[in-house]
Amino acid sequence: MTNDSKRQLSPFQEKWHSIIFEADTTAGRIFDIILLIAILISVAVVMMESVVPLQTRYGDLFHLLEWVFTIIFTIEYLFRVWCSYRPSAYMRSFYGIVDLLCILPTYVEAFYGGAHFLLTIRILRLMRIFRIFKLVPFLNESKQLSLALEKSKRKIFVFLFFIGLLTVVLGAIMYVIESEHNSGFTSIPVSVYWAVVTLTTVGYGDIAPITPLGQTFSAIIMIMGYAIIAVPTGIVTVEMSRIRNKEEVDHRICPHCMREGHDTNADYCKYCGTKL
Secondary structure, three states, rough: OOOHOOOOOOOHHHHHHHHHHHHOOOOHHHHHHHHHHHHHHHHHHOOOOOOOHHHHHHHHHHHHHHHHHHHHHHHHHHHHOOEEEEEEEHHOHHHHHHHHHHHHHHHHHOOOOOOHHHHHHHHHHHHHHHHHHHOOHHHHHHHHHHHHHHHHHHHHHHHHHHHHHHHHHHHHHHHHHHOOOOOOOOOOHHHHHHHHHHOOOOOOOOOOOOOHHHHHHHHHHHHHHHHHHHHHHHHHHHHHOOOOOOOOOOOOOOOOOOOOOOOOOOOOOOOOOOOO
């Protein structure tokens, strides 16, 4: 798709595009801050509704407020689509998907039920605070972290695959050791579950070895767990140390691909080449 396929907006739409999608203007900052406050209140309402005494006393009020916020967020979502240069790009973007997921549970709840408390996904929209208050240092750090994770993903995948095999082996060994003496280790899958819990140093305590050999083996696995936890951290740390690009990023949004996180001195989008 070329830049010529970008939709032409009326002056009124362009004005609202600047207010809704950017944070460089006073109006844009006010709009986003009000939106954040609404998101916080709506999430608080959902959380309070899960408390039985509050739900019993203020259930009707919570229900009314939920529909009020849902209608507000629905209008806001439709408005974002209406004043986007490329509506499809916005709807497929991260924030576009999150914005849609913020309003769907209420409608699903109305017709099918059971989706109400999924509305707490609205808290994800608070990620916009990085753009609103122009916390550029945080954007720079998140950029470096995302690049480090991207470069580390293959190593981490191989590491997790190895850990998966290791837990199966350890669980099978513990099953052989404990199965005849311990009613907790009823099968190899249950023993693998115990190995995962022990190797990650979580230690629920619902299943525990009782034989001396089993306890010794368990202690070895616990010590291994501390070393294993350090491996992915080291992988990401090494990749982060290799990243030398410390160019600052800003909060501009590309009108073509709807992505942000560009360098402050960039004239064109680094993802699609559109002029910013």
